[in-house]
Amino acid sequence: xxxxxxxxxxxxxxxxxxxxxxxxxxxxxxxxxxxxxxxxxxxxxxxxxxxxxxxxxxxxxxxxxxxxxxxxxxxxxxxxxxxxxxxxxxxxxxxxxxxxxxxxxxxxxxxxxxxxxxxxxxxxxxxxxxxxxxxxxxxxxxxxxxxxxxxxxxxxxxxxxxxxxxxxxxxxxxxxxxxxxxxxxxxxxxxxxxxxxxxxxxxxxxxxxx
Numbered sequence: 001x002x003x004x005x006x007x008x009x010x011x012x013x014x015x016x017x018x019x020x021x022x023x024x025x026x027x028x029x030x031x032x033x034x035x036x037x038x039x040x041x042x043x044x045x046x047x048x049x050x051x052x053x054x055x056x057x058x059x060x061x062x063x064x065x066x067x068x069x070x071x072x073x074x075x076x077x078x079x080x081x082x083x084x085x086x087x088x089x090x091x092x093x094x095x096x097x098x099x100x101x102x103x104x105x106x107x108x109x110x111x112x113x114x115x116x117x118x119x120x121x122x123x124x125x126x127x128x129x130x131x132x133x134x135x136x137x138x139x140x141x142x143x144x145x146x147x148x149x150x151x152x153x154x155x156x157x158x159x160x161x162x163x164x165x166x167x168x169x170x171x172x173x174x175x176x177x178x179x180x181x182x183x184x185x186x187x188x189x190x191x192x193x194x195x196x197x198x199x200x201x202x203x204x205x206x207x208x209x210x
Contacts, residue, residue, distance in 0.1 A: 001032065002029045002032075002131075003029050003030075003032035003033040003036060004036075006029065006033055007033055007036070007037055007040075010040070016040045017039070017040050017041060017042040018040065018041060018042060019041075019042050019043045019044075019045070019206050020033060020034060020041050020043075020044050020045070021044075021045040021047070021202065022044075022045065022046055022047065022049070023047045023048055023049070023190065023191070024047075024048055024049050024188070025049070025131045026049075027046040027047060027048070027049035027051070027167070028049060028051060028052065028131075028138060030044060030045075030046060031044075031046060031051060031142065031145075031174070032138070032141065032142070032145070034150050034152065035142075035145035035146075035148075035150065036145075038150060038151050038152060041150075041152050042152060042206075043152055043153050043154075043155070043205060043206055044150065044152055044153070044154045044155070044175075045154075045155045045156075045157065045202060045205065046154065046155070046156050046157075046167055046171065047156070047157040047158070047167075047190055048157065048158060048159055048162055048163045048167075048188050048190060049163060049166075049167060050163065050166045050167065050170065051142055051167075051170055051174075052135045052136070052138040052139035052142055053138070053139030053140065053141075053142040053143045053146075054142060054146070054170045054173070054174065055166060055169070055170045056071075056135060056139070057139070059071060060072050067099060067100070070096075070132075071132060071135075074129050074132035074133065075132060075133050075135075079126075081129055082125050082126055082129065085119075085125055086120075086125065089116040089117075089119045089120045089125075090112065090113065090116040092116075092119070093112055093115045093116045093119060094107075094112050094116075097112060097115070097189070100161075100162060100187050100188035100189065101187040101188070101189055101192075101193060102159075102160075102161050102185055102186050102187040102193055103187075103193075106193065107192075146173065146174050149173075149174060149175055149176045150174060150175035150176065151175075151176055152175075152177075153177045153178075153179070153205070153208070154171055154174075154175040154177060154178045154179070155178075155179050155180070155181070155201070155202075155205045156168050156171050156178065156179075156180040156181075157180075157181055157182075157183065157190060157198070157201060158180070158181075158182045158183070159182070159183050159186040159187055159188060159190055159193075159194075160182060160183065160184045160185060160186055161185075161186060161187045161188070162186075162187050162188040163188070164182060165180065165182060167180070168180035168182075179205070181201055183197055183198065183201075
């Protein structure tokens with residue numbers, strides 16, 4: 001699993017305990033890592049997401065969350081989702097990034113083309129979609145992991161235009177010590193849209209006394 005891949009990398013680099021930060025799907029990976037290796041995580045930050053088994057499933061309701069229509073669509077079998085995106089990576093990337101930013105005119109074409117080019121690399125699209133296709137399996141793993149609350153301090157970060165306080169509501173059932181913040185006038189891409197404010201929040205959290 002992805003969390004184990006990251007763990008093996010950290011071990012090879014001789015790091016730890018580490019401060020671990022996850023965003024969107026990365027938050028799901030970060031939670032799995034922290035649950036499997038709690039002694040190796042100093043502090044955990046989970047940003048702009050919802051966890052399988054603890055609220056992500058609600059977002060599959062396209063009537064209530066119309067911009068999340070892609071969750072169910074990404075699970076289309078037999079390579080259908082891949083076939084519909086291949087050759088249209090720029091259109092796909094541009095749609096989601098502009099839809100989920102506070103200022104849709106902010107992302108520049110050069111940056112979008114870089115993302116689209118990465119998505120067009122051999123195997124990249126299929127691998128990306130597989131994260132969505134594993135949500136049901138992840139939900140079962142998360143429910144098992146949640147039997148023991150995370151011992152390390154946890155910070156959740158939401159954006160005013162996007163996931164808002166979803167993680168803030170979910171995480172107290174998963175961790176012993178949780179603090180939550182919301183960044184205003186911001187869309188889904190916290191690091192790109194509000195880098196200075198996000199950096200201040202992270203450094204303040206990492207510098208807190210145990």
